[in-house]
Structures are given as structure tokens and as C-alpha cells.
Amino acid sequence: MENLLSKRIKNVPESFIRRILKVSSQPDVISFAGGLPSADLFPISALEEASYKVLKNNGKQALQYANSEGDSQLRNWIAQRYKDKQGLEISPENILITNGSQQALDLLGKVLLDKGDSIVIENPGYLGAIQAFSLYQPVMQTVAVDNQGMNIAALEHALNTHKPKLVYTVPNFQNPTGISYSQSNREAVANLVSSFDTLLIQDDPYGELRFSGKAKSNFMAFLPEQTILLGSFSKIITPSFRLGWIVAPKWLMKPLVIAKQAADLHTNYFSQRVIVQYLEDNPIDEHVEKIIQFYAKQKQAMVQAIEKYFPKDIDVAESEGGMFIWVTLPKSISSMELFDKAIKKKVAFVPGNPFYVGDEVKQNTLRLSYVTMDEVAIEEGIKCLGGCINDLIKSL
Amino acid sequence: MENLLSKRIKNVPESFIRRILKVSSQPDVISFAGGLPSADLFPISALEEASYKVLKNNGKQALQYANSEGDSQLRNWIAQRYKDKQGLEISPENILITNGSQQALDLLGKVLLDKGDSIVIENPGYLGAIQAFSLYQPVMQTVAVDNQGMNIAALEHALNTHKPKLVYTVPNFQNPTGISYSQSNREAVANLVSSFDTLLIQDDPYGELRFSGKAKSNFMAFLPEQTILLGSFSKIITPSFRLGWIVAPKWLMKPLVIAKQAADLHTNYFSQRVIVQYLEDNPIDEHVEKIIQFYAKQKQAMVQAIEKYFPKDIDVAESEGGMFIWVTLPKSISSMELFDKAIKKKVAFVPGNPFYVGDEVKQNTLRLSYVTMDEVAIEEGIKCLGGCINDLIKSL
Numbered sequence: 001m002e003n004l005l006s007k008r009i010k011n012v013p014e015s016f017i018r019r020i021l022k023v024s025s026q027p028d029v030i031s032f033a034g035g036l037p038s039a040d041l042f043p044i045s046a047l048e049e050a051s052y053k054v055l056k057n058n059g060k061q062a063l064q065y066a067n068s069e070g071d072s073q074l075r076n077w078i079a080q081r082y083k084d085k086q087g088l089e090i091s092p093e094n095i096l097i098t099n100g101s102q103q104a105l106d107l108l109g110k111v112l113l114d115k116g117d118s119i120v121i122e123n124p125g126y127l128g129a130i131q132a133f134s135l136y137q138p139v140m141q142t143v144a145v146d147n148q149g150m151n152i153a154a155l156e157h158a159l160n161t162h163k164p165k166l167v168y169t170v171p172n173f174q175n176p177t178g179i180s181y182s183q184s185n186r187e188a189v190a191n192l193v194s195s196f197d198t199l200l201i202q203d204d205p206y207g208e209l210r211f212s213g214k215a216k217s218n219f220m221a222f223l224p225e226q227t228i229l230l231g232s233f234s235k236i237i238t239p240s241f242r243l244g245w246i247v248a249p250k251w252l253m254k255p256l257v258i259a260k261q262a263a264d265l266h267t268n269y270f271s272q273r274v275i276v277q278y279l280e281d282n283p284i285d286e287h288v289e290k291i292i293q294f295y296a297k298q299k300q301a302m303v304q305a306i307e308k309y310f311p312k313d314i315d316v317a318e319s320e321g322g323m324f325i326w327v328t329l330p331k332s333i334s335s336m337e338l339f340d341k342a343i344k345k346k347v348a349f350v351p352g353n354p355f356y357v358g359d360e361v362k363q364n365t366l367r368l369s370y371v372t373m374d375e376v377a378i379e380e381g382i383k384c385l386g387g388c389i390n391d392l393i394k395s396l
Numbered sequence: 397m398e399n400l401l402s403k404r405i406k407n408v409p410e411s412f413i414r415r416i417l418k419v420s421s422q423p424d425v426i427s428f429a430g431g432l433p434s435a436d437l438f439p440i441s442a443l444e445e446a447s448y449k450v451l452k453n454n455g456k457q458a459l460q461y462a463n464s465e466g467d468s469q470l471r472n473w474i475a476q477r478y479k480d481k482q483g484l485e486i487s488p489e490n491i492l493i494t495n496g497s498q499q500a501l502d503l504l505g506k507v508l509l510d511k512g513d514s515i516v517i518e519n520p521g522y523l524g525a526i527q528a529f530s531l532y533q534p535v536m537q538t539v540a541v542d543n544q545g546m547n548i549a550a551l552e553h554a555l556n557t558h559k560p561k562l563v564y565t566v567p568n569f570q571n572p573t574g575i576s577y578s579q580s581n582r583e584a585v586a587n588l589v590s591s592f593d594t595l596l597i598q599d600d601p602y603g604e605l606r607f608s609g610k611a612k613s614n615f616m617a618f619l620p621e622q623t624i625l626l627g628s629f630s631k632i633i634t635p636s637f638r639l640g641w642i643v644a645p646k647w648l649m650k651p652l653v654i655a656k657q658a659a660d661l662h663t664n665y666f667s668q669r670v671i672v673q674y675l676e677d678n679p680i681d682e683h684v685e686k687i688i689q690f691y692a693k694q695k696q697a698m699v700q701a702i703e704k705y706f707p708k709d710i711d712v713a714e715s716e717g718g719m720f721i722w723v724t725l726p727k728s729i730s731s732m733e734l735f736d737k738a739i740k741k742k743v744a745f746v747p748g749n750p751f752y753v754g755d756e757v758k759q760n761t762l763r764l765s766y767v768t769m770d771e772v773a774i775e776e777g778i779k780c781l782g783g784c785i786n787d788l789i790k791s792l
Contacts, residue, residue: 001593001621002647004561006532009507009651012658018464036461044455051447059440063634065432068414099495099660106659110531111405115511131658135506136402165400197397225397238459240665251398255405262408262527263502264495268664269636 008135016354017127024348030381032368033348035323041291042238050277066269068261070097073276078245086218094247096256097267101205101230101244105132107263111255113138118162124355126175129168142357145174147318149181152188159196166199173206173322176355176367180320183216190222203230206322208288211296213320225249233275236288241271301375302368302382309386311393323371329364333392341388347381404531412750413523420744426777428764429744431719437687438634446673462665464657466493469672474641482614490643492652493663497601497626497640501528503659507651509534514558520751522571525564538753541570543714545577548584555592562595569602569718572751572763576716579612586618599626602718604684607692609716621645629671632684637667697771698764698778705782707789719767725760729788737784743777
């Protein structure tokens with residue numbers, strides 16, 4: 001009965017990363033593949049305390065159906081956070097709570113994209129976004145990103161030629177490359193976008209995880225009417241709760257709420273209340289600082305191990321935070337071959353290929369996550385990877 | 397910039413029920429409108445205990461990203477429940493955990509429906525399903541339901557003429573009417589569907605809440621290859637957790653998992669673990685029995701109050717369980733007018749109109765929920781409604 005399947009779902013390739021993650025999740029594998037936050041940093045007892053209080057003090061409400069927009073205290077907190085951290089004036093009325101920012105992508109695809117509409121995506125770019133949008137059958141225009149940000153000429157060409165409905169960006173510590181758009185690149189992107197009837201999505205799951213350097217402007221500061229912000233508690237508290245949000249212009253909120261209602265009525269309300277309680281009782285800035293210290297150390301361990309064990313003629317993309325390192329090997333090396341070799345030795349990572357859309361695939365790239373494994377495993381895993389790379393070079 | 401909205405979202409009317417629920421949720425309103433389970437029945441302390449255990453014993457795993465299919469113990473429990481309660485052999489591999497059964501509807505729409513595909517829905521029918529499916533722009537074929545179930549001639553006509561991809565049913569204690577399909581009606585529906593290349597969805601949120609009478613066959617027993625089952629913990633434990641599931645044939649599971657992954661990666665994993673722990677530590681059958689006793693009493697109070705305060709020439713649809721009573725007033729009475737009158741006196745219900753698709757709207761119908769309000773409020777609210785109906789009759 002497979003003939004009953006929709007065309008849209010037939011269009012979506014099974015995620016290669018998903019297959020990799022299954023292999024990588026074996027307990028004896030040193031995995032640099034997933035973007036799994038370090039479980040050592042989950043505030044387990046504080047969340048236990050918060051759960052207890054929520055059920056004790058207001059269990060009846062916390063276990064009941066709730067509204068589609070999300071908990072008002074949680075939306076207030078998010079608005080206040082934008083003000084405190086980025087100086088942005090955002091009304092809680094313009095915030096919708098979603099099941100992680102992944103659902104935000106699905107809802108935006110749903111309310112904005114008809115089959116054949118153009119959208120701009122980063123190349124290489126975040127696979128979850130590509131997958132979510134592709135279910136609405138758009139035509140994807142790719143714009144290359146490098147360590148300065150988007151290629152402005154390519155963006156201009158895409159905007160002029162294809163009139164995309166949206167431009168999807170991860171300007172801070174991008175997935176997969178870890179790079180951030182420079183301040184001047186942001187200005188140039190915003191300047192271009194402002195002349196077109198298009199929306200700019202700033203997906204920002206890692207923005208709070210800055211290890212060094214100075215934060216750059218949020219696109220909302222340049223394009224208040226055209227910017228959609230996505231955020232998430234997954235990387236700073238827990239991913240299991242699936243709590244994210246969309247900040248959207250007023251005209252877009254009503255369609256988004258209708259789509260949210262049709263999608264699942266509302267986000268798990270108990271978890272929303274637990275997070276509100278947690279944020280009330282615990283200094284989140286201290287917790288985020290702890291995560292930053294922890295990840296910065298692990299990143300340093302990984303970079304040092306790469307310098308020690310990898311051949312010299314490789315490139316590591318500059319990154320000031322987030323969860324990933326992007327490595328470019330010598331052109332002759334295929335990271336897919338490297339994967340096959342490494343996984344036999346119980347070390348996993350994600351080859352760069354699946355992050356590219358279209359023809360300009362760099363076969364010699366790889367994404368390494370430094371957040372899941374501890375420093376000892378990082379040294380061991382990178383040493384093993386270095387050995388595999390050297391073996392591949394010798395065998396050429 | 398509203399021109400950027402997709403055609404699909406422009407197609408979806410704002411839910412009238414949603415507007416009603418907003419009005420009804422004022423604290424001084426006696427509301428028979430929503431399908432909100434009685435908060436007095438939420439197992440608050442047992443869920444508190446379960447949350448504590450989950451975080452204490454395995455917090456790191458419970459707070460981490462998880463797989464898209466859902467927790468394996470939870471899927472095992474659901475499969476076992478089908479076996480114990482309905483004698484159905486279902487493999488946990490064929491179960492996908494969703495954010496309430498509402499998300500199941502969205503995922504099924506996504507993987508099955510292209511624009512213009514036909515589907516069969518009940519008339520009157522569940523608005524959440526109509527809303528979820530309508531985002532995928534199908535053509536809806538309505539089949540009337542009465543207290544025997546689906547109109548077989550109409551179903552046959554729809555199947556023959558429109559070759560629908562799916563037939564959506566709520567055969568037990570249907571929303572909005574509370575009716576159940578008879579055994580012979582189920583057999584006739586299954587017999588018809590078996591000759592067509594179509595799927596039958598049995599949405600069953602209320603199936604466990606049987607107050608009287610004998611359970612009828614699950615469609616899965618007749619149509620093992622063509623039936624999709626939807627279930628939910630919302631009505632028997634808590635709706636806030638948004639935990640539901642799909643049982644689907646093997647060929648459909650992979651597309652559904654891809655769609656789930658694109659939609660939100662996975663369902664809140666902490667809540668899945670809490671429910672597993674709760675089910676391990678608490679006798680769910682006793683809890684369900686408590687809900688049944690409670691709701692049966694409230695239903696009886698409502699029926700008795702209707703007999704006492706409503707005019708004699710009305711019809712109350714026969715129902716053996718669930719959450720709703722369906723009332724048909726004299727033809728001359730508009731339930732929308734009744735709503736306007738009643739809400740001024742702080743009593744709310746849902747007029748029947750929005751549950752109908754197409755032209756055959758019965759303007760004199762209403763849905764009354766007996767699960768949210770206690771017996772005193774039920775008597776008071778029904779008395780007030782009866783007064784309003786009598787006023788409307790006098791003013792004719």
C-alpha cells in the first residue's frame with residue numbers, strides 16, 4: 001500500500017546522520033557525532049526540586065490541558081532574557097512555545113511554504129532545517145557560508161533571481177561549521193534582505209554558549225519587521241523537555257498558533273511549569289557559565305589533540321563557542337572513507353557531505369562535537385582519528 | 397507581509413471552539429464546553445513520586461535527547477495493553493509515541509495526503525482531526541454518523557466515487573456525539589473498507605472510559621493490514637504531558653518516524669519515563685475504574701438534570717461512556733442563539749454547528765461535557781440552560 005504515501009514524504013531522504021547516530025550510540029563508541037549536551041551538566045536535582053514544587057503547589061493546573069501559545073510566565077521570562085542579554089524589546093505576545101526549535105521549523109514551513117516556493121539556506125547547513133522545510137516541497141537556494149558568514153554576492157543573486165519567502169540562518173556558532181557571521185557580514189545581509197519581501201530566520205540554539213570574543217548583533221536589531229527568532233532550552237538546561245520558542249511578527253502569530261494547535265494542541269505544560277520554577281529558583285547565568293567553562297575546556301582539549309595527532313595540512317574553522325569543530329582535510333581524503341575506517345575502531349563523527357545541498361559538496365570535511373565526551377575520551381578518539389587519516393594518506 | 401503566508405494555512409478557519417473555550421475558561425463560568433478531564437482525578441502525588449524516581453535513578457538519560465520512535469518500555473506497555481484489554485497482537489515496533497494523538501493526526505496527514513487527495517470523515521466529527529488534515533489540503537468526503545455508527549450507503553458511495561486515502565473514525569464514544577458504532581456497523585464498515593486501497597484510522601481517546609454495555613470489536617481485528625490505531629494517556633492519566641501514540645503497519649512506520657523527526661525530533665522524553673515509572677508503580681486499572689465511576693456519576697447527574705429542566709421534546713444521543721452528551725433541541729431552536737443567551741448567564745457549551753462539514757448542519761444540536769464540572773455545578777448549569785431554552789421557545 002506504499003502507493004498511499006504522499007509525494008512530500010517520498011521527497012525526504014532518510015537522514016544519514018540518523019543512521020550515524022544509531023551506530024555511534026553504542027556504549028563502547030567514542031562519539032564526536034551527535035550534538036548531545038554533556039549529561040554531567042544537567043541540573044538533575046534542581047529539576048527534581050522544581051518538579052516537586054510544581055506538582056505540590058499547583059498540580060491540578062500543571063497536569064491539565066493548556067493554551068497553544070505557551071505558559072505566560074515562560075514567555076515573559078524569554079522576552080526579559082532578550083532584553084537583558086541583547087537589548088531587544090520583544091513582547092511576550094510575539095512568542096510561541098514550541099517542542100524544541102525543531103518544531104518551530106516545521107510550523108514555519110507549514111504557515112509559509114507552498115510547493116515550489118523558494119527559500120535560502122546556508123551551505124553547508126543544518127540538516128534538521130533542511131529536513132523540516134523539505135516536507136513543504138520548496139525549492140532550496142543555497143548560499144555558501146565561510147568564517148565571515150554568508151556569501152553576499154550569492155545571497156544577492158538568490159534574492160534577486162528567486163524571490164525567496166525566507167532566508168534561514170544560524171549566525172552564531174553555526175551547525176555544522178561552528179563559525180559565526182561577522183558584524184559587517186550581518187549588516188550586509190540585513191541590508192540586502194531589507195529590500196526584499198522576505199523573512200529572515202535567525203535560529204540560535206547555541207548563542208548563549210560563547211567561550212571567547214564578543215557577541216555580534218542580533219538580526220532583529222537590523223530587521224525588526226522581517227526577523228523571526230528561534231530559541232531553545234535544549235542546550236542550556238535539558239533537551240529532553242523539548243522546549244523551544246519562536247519570536248514572530250504580530251501578523252504571523254495567529255497563523256502560527258493555528259498551526260501549533262493543529263499540530264499538537266500545545267507543548268507539554270508540566271515541563272513548561274517545571275522550567276519556570278527552575279528559572280525562578282536557580283541562577284541560570286551561573287549554570288550557563290558552568291556549561292561554557294566545561295565545553296571551552298573540552299574544545300581546547302580537542303583542538304590540542306588535533307594539533308598533536310592530525311597531519312599539519314588540515315584546516316580547523318575558527319569558532320568562539322557552541323558545540324562543533326569543522327575540519328577540512330587534504331583534498332585527496334574522503335571523510336566518508338575516514339568514517340568507515342574510524343567506526344571500525346569505535347570512533348564516530350559526522351562526515352561533511354550530508355550538510356551540503358546541491359553540487360558544491362566538500363568531500364574532505366567533517367564535523368566533530370566536543371560536548372558529549374570527556375577530555376580523556378577526546379584525546380583517545382582524536383588520536384585514533386589522526387591515525388586513520390595518516391593511514392589514508394599513506395594508502396593514496 | 398501577509399502575502400507570504402502559505403495557501404494551506406489560509407485554508408484553515410480559526411477554530412470556533414477555541415474562541416468558545418477562551419470565553420468558557422473564565423473562573424465564574426460553568427463550562428460544559430471543553431473536554432477538560434476532571435483535575436480532581438489527576439494522580440498528582442503518584443506522578444510526583446514517579447518524577448522523583450526517574451530523576452533520582454536515571455536522571456542523565458531522562459534529560460538527554462532520545463530516539464524519535466519513543467521509549468521502548470512505553471511502547472512495550474502499550475502493546476501489552478492492547479493484548480490484555482482487546483486481545484490484539486501488536487508489536488512495539490509498530491508503535492510511535494506522539495505529542496498526544498493530535499500530533500498523530502498531523503503526522504498521518506503529512507505522510508499520506510497530497511493536495512486534492514480525498515479522505516472520509518465523520519459528520520458531525522472531531523474538529524481537531526478536521527483541522528489537522530485540512531492543512532494538507534485534502535478534499536473531505538463526509539459520511540453521516542448516528543447512534544448505530546457510519547451510514548453504510550454513504551460510506552460505500554464515498555469509497556466508490558472518491559477513492560479516499562483514508563477513512564477517519566472515532567468508533568467509541570465519539571466526539572462530539574458520544575455515540576459508539578454497533579458491532580454490526582463495524583463489521584459492515586470493515587467489510588467495505590477491505591475491498592478498497594485505503595486506510596482506516598480508529599482514533600480512540602475515550603475507549604477505556606466505558607460506563608456500561610459491552611466493548612465492541614477494534615477495527616484492527618477485522619482489518620489488520622489497513623487499520624491505524626491512535627491512543628492517548630490524556631484522558632486516563634494527564635493531558636498536560638501530551639503523550640499519545642500511533643499503531644501503524646510496518647511500511648508506514650519509517651515514513652512516520654521521518655516525519656516525526658522533522659516535526660520535533662522526539663516526544664518529551666522525561667515525561668515518557670515518568671509515565672513508564674507511574675505505570676510500573678501504580679495499578680492503572682484501579683485508576684481508570686475510579687475515573688469511570690466519577691464520570692458515570694456526573695453523566696447521570698447531567699442526564700437527570702436535563703430530564704428535569706429541559707423541555708420534553710428533545711433528544712439525548714445514547715452513550716455508554718466517554719465525556720460528552722449530544723443534545724438535539726426542537727428544530728426551531730438555534731443552538732448558536734442559545735449559546736449567546738447562556739454565556740450571558742455564565743454557562744457555556746459548544747453548539748453543534750462547527751462539528752459539521754458541508755451543508756447538512758443541524759443548527760439545533762449541542763455538545764455538553766460532563767467531566768469538568770462537579771455535580772452541583774452540573775445541576776445549576778443545566779437548570780440555567782433549560783431556562784434559556786424555554787425562553788427561546790416562548791419567544792418564537
